[in-house]
Amino acid sequence: MKRWYVIQTKSTKEEEVKSYLSIKGLEIFNPLIETLKGREGRMNKELKAFFPNYIFGKFDPEENYSLVKWARGVQRILSFGGILAPVPEEAIELIKKRTDRDGVVRKGYHFHPNELVRIKSGPLRDLLGIFERWVSDGERVRILLNLIGYQPAIELHYTLIEKVA
Numbered sequence: 001m002k003r004w005y006v007i008q009t010k011s012t013k014e015e016e017v018k019s020y021l022s023i024k025g026l027e028i029f030n031p032l033i034e035t036l037k038g039r040e041g042r043m044n045k046e047l048k049a050f051f052p053n054y055i056f057g058k059f060d061p062e063e064n065y066s067l068v069k070w071a072r073g074v075q076r077i078l079s080f081g082g083i084l085a086p087v088p089e090e091a092i093e094l095i096k097k098r099t100d101r102d103g104v105v106r107k108g109y110h111f112h113p114n115e116l117v118r119i120k121s122g123p124l125r126d127l128l129g130i131f132e133r134w135v136s137d138g139e140r141v142r143i144l145l146n147l148i149g150y151q152p153a154i155e156l157h158y159t160l161i162e163k164v165a
Contacts, residue, residue: 004029004087005068006078007057013073014049020071027058031095032104035159050105054078056092116164117143119156128164129154 009017018028031050049055053075057068061084068077078085098105111117115131129143132153141158144151 017073029056117161
């Protein structure tokens with residue numbers, strides 16, 4: 001019976017294992033997450049594994065155990081006491097519901113007008129501001145910074161801010 005299992009890969013080999021096992025006919029799920037990384041004074045988007053060194057595979061262990069276990073880039077199939085540990089279908093579906101068509105998990109950020117936020121990184125790190133609105137592209141936000149006697153409006157990528165409790 002086909003069920004979902006966790007496949008541990010060697011470091012940064014998630015895509016290689018996914019590609020190989022997909023070609024062999026297995027259903028593989030490797031959710032990704034978008035991150036921002038600063039390089040040369042710029043913030044660039046990067047896609048990384050949501051679960052580094054782990055992917056999900058749906059297969060029948062009686063038929064496909066050796067194929068998965070010995071695939072290039074695989075370290076092991078997650079098991080406890082020598083028994084493979086299946087992942088509930090509901091858990092996979094829950095993650096899939098939060099992914100877009102490219103397999104990127106979108107975080108559920110819920111910022112509302114007039115909420116106090118803090119900038120998490122970059123040259124304005126740790127400055128506080130007031131969330132004003134989402135900008136049209138859906139990935140940038142407009143906040144009003146709290147500076148002495150002045151509230152300049154700035155636009156940032158939504159992942160650079162967090163709510164202040």
